[in-house]
Amino acid sequence: MVRVQVIAIVTSLLFLANVAYLIHKGRLREEYAFIWIISTFFLIGFSVWREAFDTMAHLFGVYSPPNLIFTGAIFAVLIYLLHLSVTVSKMQQQNKTLAQHQALLQQKISQLKK
């Protein structure tokens, strides 16, 4: 095992530990943590098996393995960002409904107090 592999594996494990910590503290919901845990396993996997990218690049017919990494990673990030935008839109909608409901209830309460 060469030095870069050790560094990559240690970094990945630290990342995984951080994700676990965030879940433990209740600051990250499990469904969102899922994707981070999966990516960490990918990182560890590729750190251990260094030839994986060459093999896969060859399989996909990509000339240079780093290109495959960039294409794959950017695509995955874009999809995840779209998912987050959908989540934000949904939360905005829920927020709006809650705020309106609260305003209407507050008016009812002050009416009753009179």
Place this chain on the structure above:
Amino acid sequence: MTDKSTIKVAVIIPAYNEEASIATVVGAIHAAGKNAGVNYVPVVVNDCSKDRTGKIIDTLDCIALHLPINLGIGGAVQTGIKYAFENGFEYAVQVDGDGQHPAEQIIHLLEACEHNKWDVAIGSRFITNEGFQSTFMRRVGISYFEWLLLLLTGKRVKDSTSGMRMMNRRTLSLLTTYYPDEYPEPEAIILYAKNNLSFGEVPVHMNERLGGVSSIRSFGSVYYMFKVTLAIIFSYIRG
């Protein structure tokens, strides 16, 4: 035509930092109601104002709705629509909090709804071309929406950005389920058409605003055109 004095009309006033003009606007609505012999109930929606708007409306003779967070014009108006629908109002009309829409013109919208059996009456500045006519760039934008809406609904609406609208219960019921957040006016016309609501325009005379700033700022106008075009097209497709 039914007896006007038995009709309850909610006058929805979305207010964001309107401390300078809100008391005048509410007062004008009461006066106009008395003049017209119609029961106008001002419903002021305080969209989390940073100034004293909230405190002022609590002392006025009106229904005061306080939003805990700023929702923007569409969310604020929808709060008023929900209030009007839940509390059995026959009609609700949206009037701006800055004095642009004169209260004495509300009656014309109500009469148009009653007389023509319309579900929505839109107050338009561009039928008789009287009163405050907005800026040149805004009129260009309004012509573009007129064309876009004509293409999609087959109906000509000359002043699609006018917020002054009289809505009956059928319309209120529809809009409680969905109302656009930002710049809702042109998109709402697609909703009316898609849901087979009858609507038309009534000439009104608008003033220049008494205070506050328009929700459409000049640097945001490109975004405005783009956002509203998208919203109109998607509302049309969604059906």
